[in-house]
Amino acid sequence: MTETFTDLQLRPELLAALKDIDFVQPTPVQAKLIPVILAGRSVIGQSQTGSGKTHAFLLPIFNRLDLEANEVQTIIATPSRELANQIYADAKQLAEHFNQPIRIAKYVGGTDRARQERQLEKHQPQIVIGTPGRLRDFMDEHDLDLHTAHQFVVDEADMTLDMGFLNDVDHIAGALPKDLQMLVFSATIPQKLQPFLRKYLTNPVIEEIPVTSIISPTIDNWLISTKSQQKNELIYNLLTMGEPYLVLIFCNTKQRTAELTAYLKGQGLKVAMISGDVPARERKRVMKQVQNLEYQYVVATDLAARGIDIKGVSHVINDGIPADLDFFIHRVGRTGRNGMPGIAITLYQPGEEDRIAEIEQLGVTFKPKTIRNGEIVDSYDRNRRQQRTATHAKLDPTLVGLVKKKKKKVKPGYKHQIKNAIKRKAQQDKRVEQRESARSQRRQHRHQGEANRQQRGES
Structure with a gap:
């Protein structure tokens, strides 16, 4: 049983970096997969959001990194810019504790491509992080020499499949050495992903990390009916009751995100909006402001549910039930992290009882609530x-x-x-x-x- 990170025989620089962010005990996915990856095995890691899988692959990557080799050694492909930004930030934090500079490059859409091409003419990065489309473009135009890589990470593989990027990942993997170490991480392993896995992974170590509850036990799941209530007004009341530290409100569509943001701003609240309609540079700027606590309220689409990591989220509000219930888990997983308490509030309309029952079948226990006399109080069970x-x-x-x-x-x-x-x-x-x-x-x-x-x- 791995009790601490020191049991994993990591470089002193990495142990210092982990101490700097108060990581002491590995999560289950880290304890199981880090030794396997360090041994050079390809893996398929299936675990829920917030399980610590990013450091499960970053730590062994840095541990095996050849600091003297000025070539691409590891490629990390991820389906969204936000997730690439998160992994890049985590990688930079680890690199800061090494005496020798480590070249880490991030390639995503919406960035200055010409400047990146000039930098690649001077030297190649050692660790590459990016979205599949941009990585493929740089590789096909011979700007980025990916053929030297001996490790290829496919993060959020199911989301990569859903967003139509699997062909790009397949194209990149096909140009890499046969002795490639492939590290695939995913919340689920859909059937359509199986051919890709069989093509590139020979006898991989497959780890499905079981969880006693699909939702962190530190999260309170509240259920509120919108019957006879204006939803915008209800959300405003929820945001202004008590003292929430940081609230993420998830909407099902970009249109609804813009509509709710406009309403809340009209009520005098300072609200950040994150959706696909916001330009990449603007999203990046807003995310930095959110992380600097310049905003207390963030309205987002599911683009953010699996792509951003905002620390200290005290409340999550589901403006509506997502069509894909996996997104419900990813939304709620934004709060209650690292053992901290969190509150997830789900709003539902009459006629959505069957959808609520489906969520409950995933192991989620709801507490019925309502607003009475300006307070959130216990309500009756909808099944009464x-x-x-x-x-x-x-x-x-x-x-x-x-x-x-x-x-x-x-x-x-x-x-x-x-x-x-x-x-x-x-x-x-x-x-x-x-x-x-x-x-x-x-x-x-x-x-x-x-x-x-x-x-x-x-x-």
Whole structure:
């Protein structure tokens, strides 16, 4: 059992870097995969968001880095600019503790390509981090000599597949040495990813890190119905109650993100917006301001759910339930990190109970809440009427209509009236049944009489 990072036989520079960010004990994915990667094996690591997988591959990469070799040694491909920025920042933090400079380069869309090409003419980086499309472009135009790499990391492989970048990754991998060490990390391993894995990974170590709960136990999951409420006003009230440290509000579309941001700004709140409609340079600037705590509220699309790492998020608000429930997990995973407490608030509309039930099947336990007298208080369980509904389903349709009609009026004694109606209905059904039975008996008697007469005539 790996108790601390010192048990992993890492370079002193790396141990110093980890101490600088208060990393003492490896996470399960780090404890299992770092020794395997250090041994030179290819791996497929499947783990949830916030599991520490970035350092699970960065630490062995830096540990094996040849500081004297002025060539590309490791390629890290990631599907979003934000995730590339996060990995780049983590890599720079590790590199700062080495006495010898380590050249780390980041290549993503929206950056100054001409300047990067001039830099590549002077020297090649040792560690390359970038989005698949930009990496492929630099490789095909012979600006970036990726063929010298002996390690290739494909981070968030399922997201890479979903965003249509797998062909670019395949193209890059096809140009690399046969003895390549491939490190694939993914939250899920969809079927469509299997051919790529079989093509490039021979006898890999496959580690699926089990979790006792898909959501960190330090997160409180609150569920609030938007019935009879204006959603924008509800979110504003949630943001201005108490003293949230930093709140991420996730929306399902870019249009909704812009709409909610405009509303909150109109209410006087200083709000940052992160979505695909925001230019890359502007997003980068906003992210830096958020990390410097210049904003308390951030409205974002799912682009940010798996692409940014903002420390100290106290609250996450789901403006709506995402179509892909994996994104729900990634959204909520932005809070409650490193053992810190967090609150995730999910807003749902009438008719979305089935979607909530699907989330609960993932192991999420919701606490129903509502706003009353300017405070967030416990509410009733949305399933409280299931038993009553089941009873109604067994009633005659006419009685169900009577029940619904009486519920709307809510007059005294309606339960007694319904009880009598049920009794009368039962009596009526019994009389109908008796009449049908009598008719049936009479028909049988007639048929029997006719048969007897025919028999006597024949004789």
